[in-house]
Amino acid sequence: MKEKIGIVSDHGGFELKSKLIEYLQIKYDVQDQGVFNETSVDYPVVVGSACKKLLSGEFSNLIALCGTGIGASIAANRFKGIRAALCHDEFTAEMSKKHNNANVLVLGGRILAKDLAIRIIEKWLATSFEGGRHERRTKQLDALS
Numbered sequence: 523m524k525e526k527i528g529i530v531s532d533h534g535g536f537e538l539k540s541k542l543i544e545y546l547q548i549k550y551d552v553q554d555q556g557v558f559n560e561t562s563v564d565y566p567v568v569v570g571s572a573c574k575k576l577l578s579g580e581f582s583n584l585i586a587l588c589g590t591g592i593g594a595s596i597a598a599n600r601f602k603g604i605r606a607a608l609c610h611d612e613f614t615a616e617m618s619k620k621h622n623n624a625n626v627l628v629l630g631g632r633i634l635a636k637d638l639a640i641r642i643i644e645k646w647l648a649t650s651f652e653g654g655r656h657e658r659r660t661k662q663l664d665a666l667s
């Protein structure tokens with residue numbers, strides 16, 4: 523059975539999201555949470571809606587995109603239980619899982635080329651949380667809100 527992953531973008535991330543889905547759907551059960559065209563939308567609304575689905579257990583990993591990735595990561599991190607990491611390279615993607623147990627990977631649709639974005643996603647999905655002292659710290663994150 524294919525691993526289920528959610529993906530969401532605003533209009534600024536739509537083009538890259540579409541390219542990523544073409545590739546990702548070969549290996550994963552990709553749950554596309556929109557948007558479905560380049561009409562301007564508000565990233566807090568679309569990203570917030572996908573984050574609620576992640577928190578309700580519809581998927582265990584979510585990829586979120588906006589133009590820079592900044593708005594999407596700020597929005598996602600408003601939710602208790604969300605650990606969203608804006609990553610521009612494979613190393614930060616790897617560490618965001620190992621140390622931060624990031625459950626949302628945020629990408630800048632107007633920043634990343636498709637091939638690098640795919641490498642970042644693959645690294646993130648293939649990496650596991652190390653737990654231990656990092657578990658204590660992620661619990662402390664939830665205690666902040």
Ligand code: RB5
Nearest residue numbers: 534588589590591592593
């Ligand atoms: C939309 O133009 C753009 O502001 C949005 O995609 C994102 O980059 C916000 O942080």
